[in-house]
Amino acid sequence: MNLNILKHTIILIGLFVANLSVAQCNSEELVNSSVSTIPNGYNFLKSYKIDGEPDLEKIEFSYVLTRGTSYILTIKDRNNSIGTVVTLFDTQRNKIASNKIGNKMVSALSFPCNATGIYYIQYTFDPGSNRCGGAALGFKR
Amino acid sequence: MKILLYSISFLLCLACSTNRKPEESAFLNTLDSAQQTKIIVDPELVGGILGQIPSPLEISALLKASGTKYNNKFLNAPENHGKYSTSYKQALNLGIYGTDLGYTNIYEQNLDGIKYLGAIKLLAENLSLGQFFDIETIGRLAANSNNLDSLLLLTTQNFNSINNHLQSQNRANLSVLLLIGGWVEAMDITCQVANLDLSNKQLHETIGSQKIILEQIMLLLSFYKGDTTLDPLLADFQELKLAFDKINITYTYGASTMEIVDGVAVIKDNSTTTILITQADIEDIGNKTSVIRNKIIS
Numbered sequence: 001m002n003l004n005i006l007k008h009t010i011i012l013i014g015l016f017v018a019n020l021s022v023a024q025c026n027s028e029e030l031v032n033s034s035v036s037t038i039p040n041g042y043n044f045l046k047s048y049k050i051d052g053e054p055d056l057e058k059i060e061f062s063y064v065l066t067r068g069t070s071y072i073l074t075i076k077d078r079n080n081s082i083g084t085v086v087t088l089f090d091t092q093r094n095k096i097a098s099n100k101i102g103n104k105m106v107s108a109l110s111f112p113c114n115a116t117g118i119y120y121i122q123y124t125f126d127p128g129s130n131r132c133g134g135a136a137l138g139f140k141r
Numbered sequence: 142m143k144i145l146l147y148s149i150s151f152l153l154c155l156a157c158s159t160n161r162k163p164e165e166s167a168f169l170n171t172l173d174s175a176q177q178t179k180i181i182v183d184p185e186l187v188g189g190i191l192g193q194i195p196s197p198l199e200i201s202a203l204l205k206a207s208g209t210k211y212n213n214k215f216l217n218a219p220e221n222h223g224k225y226s227t228s229y230k231q232a233l234n235l236g237i238y239g240t241d242l243g244y245t246n247i248y249e250q251n252l253d254g255i256k257y258l259g260a261i262k263l264l265a266e267n268l269s270l271g272q273f274f275d276i277e278t279i280g281r282l283a284a285n286s287n288n289l290d291s292l293l294l295l296t297t298q299n300f301n302s303i304n305n306h307l308q309s310q311n312r313a314n315l316s317v318l319l320l321i322g323g324w325v326e327a328m329d330i331t332c333q334v335a336n337l338d339l340s341n342k343q344l345h346e347t348i349g350s351q352k353i354i355l356e357q358i359m360l361l362l363s364f365y366k367g368d369t370t371l372d373p374l375l376a377d378f379q380e381l382k383l384a385f386d387k388i389n390i391t392y393t394y395g396a397s398t399m400e401i402v403d404g405v406a407v408i409k410d411n412s413t414t415t416i417l418i419t420q421a422d423i424e425d426i427g428n429k430t431s432v433i434r435n436k437i438i439s
Contacts, residue, residue, distance in 0.1 A: 035294070044294045045196050046301065062193040064353055067414055068343065069199060072405075090412060096397050097408040106406045114410035115392055116350040118193060139199055141206035 025051045025078070031134030034076040037108070042072050042138035050084055050123050052131030059123040063137065070112040073121065075099060075135045082107055083129020091117035100126075180314070182364040187313040190357050191304060194320055197240040197327035198297065200347065201247040204334060207343055211248040215330045216241040217438045219260035224439070228268055229370045232315040233437045235264045236322025239300055244330065246293050251283050254292075258283065268315065270306070273299045314371070317361050321374065322437060324354060329434045332427030339420065348426060349418035352385045377433045384425040389417040 027049035035047055048061055065071060077084050082105040088096040096119070099106050105126075125131045217237050225231045238261045245254040262274045279295060282288040300319075307316040328351060335344045359378060365371040395411030 035298075040290075043198060043202065043290075044297050045198070046192070047298075062189070064193055064195050064357075066195060066199060066350060067346070068203070088408075090394065091392060092394060094394050094396075094412075096410070096412075097399050097406060099406055101399070101401065101406065106401060106404055108405040110402075110405050110407045112408070112410060115412040115414040116390070116416075117353065117392055117414065139202070141199075141202045 025130075025132035027051045027132060027134050029134070030076045030078065030132070031136065034074045034134040034136040037074045037076065038072060038136055038138040042070075042140045045071075045137045045139055047137070048121070048123075048135040050131075050133040050135060052084075052123070052125050054131070056131075057124070061121045062118050063121065065111070065113040065117065065119045067113055067116045068141070070110065070140050072138045073109045073111070073135055074138070075107050075133060077133040078130040081130065083126045083131070084133045084135075085124045085126060086135065087122045087124070089120040089122065090115070091119065093120070180365050180368045181311055182313060184308040184311065184313050187317065187361065187364065188304075188308045190361055191308075191313075191316055191320055194324065194354055194357060196243070196297065197323045198243040198247065198293070200327040200331055201240075201244040203343070203347060204244075204331070205247050207341055209334050209338070211244075211250055213245075213250070213253055215333055216244065216253075216257075217326065219256040221438060222260040222263050225264065225267075228315065229318065230437070231264050231267050232318035233322035235261060235268065235270075236319040236324075237326040237434075237438060238264065239296075239319070240323045240326035240330075242296060243293075246296065255280060255283050258296075265303070270303055273303050273306070314365060314368070317365070317371075320361075321358060324351075324358065325430060325434050325437060328426075328430045332423060332430055335423050336427055345418050345420075345423060346416045348423055349388045349390065349416035350414070352388050352390060355382060355385050374433075377429075377436070381426070381429045381433065384422065384429050387419075387422055387425075389415075391415045391417075 031047045031049055035044055038044055046063065050059055052059060073086060073088075075082065075084055075086055082099070085098060085100045085105070086109060087098040088109065088111065090096050097109060097111070099109055121135075123133075123135070217234065219238070219241075222234065222238070225234050238257050242254060242257040242261060245251075245257060258274070258276060258279055262271065262276050265271050265274055279292065282292040282295065304316045304319065307313055307319075328348070331344060331348055335341060335348060338344065355378070359382060362371060362375045362378060366375065391414065393413050393415070395413065397411055398409045399406050400409075401407070
């Protein structure tokens with residue numbers, strides 16, 4: 001009887017640990033993947049880990065973009081699906097663009113900057129998305 | 142039942158295991174006296190501001206794109222690394238050499254680049270950050286001009302990793318110094334080039350736009366007010382700020398448009414900035430930057 005309880009407990013613990021490992025976000029790998037998709041001609045600048053825990057509404061980073069420079073932001077989500085919505089805001093918090101156009105999502109934003117200033121890169125999550133990804137910023141003159 | 146308890150204990154041990162690394166204790170042992178007044182600021186706050194400062198690589202790329210010729214006389218000689226004995230000077234000059242390395246990389250000057258890599262590796266080791274530079278791999282990439290993109294990627298990633306590491310180890314003050322060193326060097330190079338090429342309006346605008354970055358650096362330095370190591374630097378930057386105060390930047394918003402090209406959302410930016418800066422402003426900024434840089438590299 002005791003042996004049966006022990007078996008079940010160990011199985012439950014095993015399942016719990018297995019579930020944890022599946023749910024865990026390996027954003028490092030996705031960051032590397034997003035870096036590798038920066039097109040030729042661009043230089044890598046920064047990478048961003050997107051680990052959107054369930055109760056997290058958004059993740060935001062800021063960066064000073066310079067007039068006359070072209071930037072590219074590449075995004076990689078877990079399982080090759082794109083559920084992470086990236087929105088770019090300018091220094092006055094005006095929305096510049098998003099990778100979600102209607103119901104369609106794209107995995108890269110190209111931004112030839114015409115106005116120097118602090119910009120905000122905001123990551124939010126579509127319902128049912130993995131909430132797990134990586135992004136990379138590159139530039140060229 | 143005992144087996145169950147052992148299993149749970151084992152899992153708990155796994156969950157609670159820390160990633161304490163040997164360099165932590167090495168760092169604690171190598172604190173110089175100046176750091177005893179170190180002020181700890183919320184790493185997330187510092188990290189957020191540090192993260193928004195553009196890479197000096199962008200300025201090197203601008204210089205090359207504007208037709209400026211490579212000149213290693215603008216740079217801090219790599220053999221100077223032996224002069225820097227405090228962690229304060231080592232961190233600032235690690236930032237300076239980082240910019241110099243980026244400059245040599247952008248201009249594909251591999252032989253100079255290897256010398257800077259050597260100096261960077263030594264300074265990084267002094268700061269217990271040597272693990273971020275696999276000199277063998279970097280040297281191999283630097284030896285072949287076909288690998289320049291990989292070299293740039295690797296060195297940029299290394300500096301990003303150093304910054305993340307320093308912030309996670311409550312050593313964000315060193316990260317701030319690294320950034321300041323890198324920025325001062327990029328500014329110094331840009332001002333020297335601008336003073337030689339008075340007609341290059343794009344460079345003048347770039348210098349003026351650094352007012353935005355300077356404001357962020359001043360904010361970072363203000364967090365460490367009272368730190369005996371950083372206070373003199375703050376005073377120097379307040380002087381530099383006076384020169385930048387004369388520059389006027391106006392932002393005009395215009396709604397952007399967008400089209401999809403080959404799966405990429407290409408944005409057309411319709412906003413503009415106007416930057417008003419005179420030749421006298423550039424000379425003033427150049428002189429004050431040079432004073433700060435000379436103190437750092439001496």
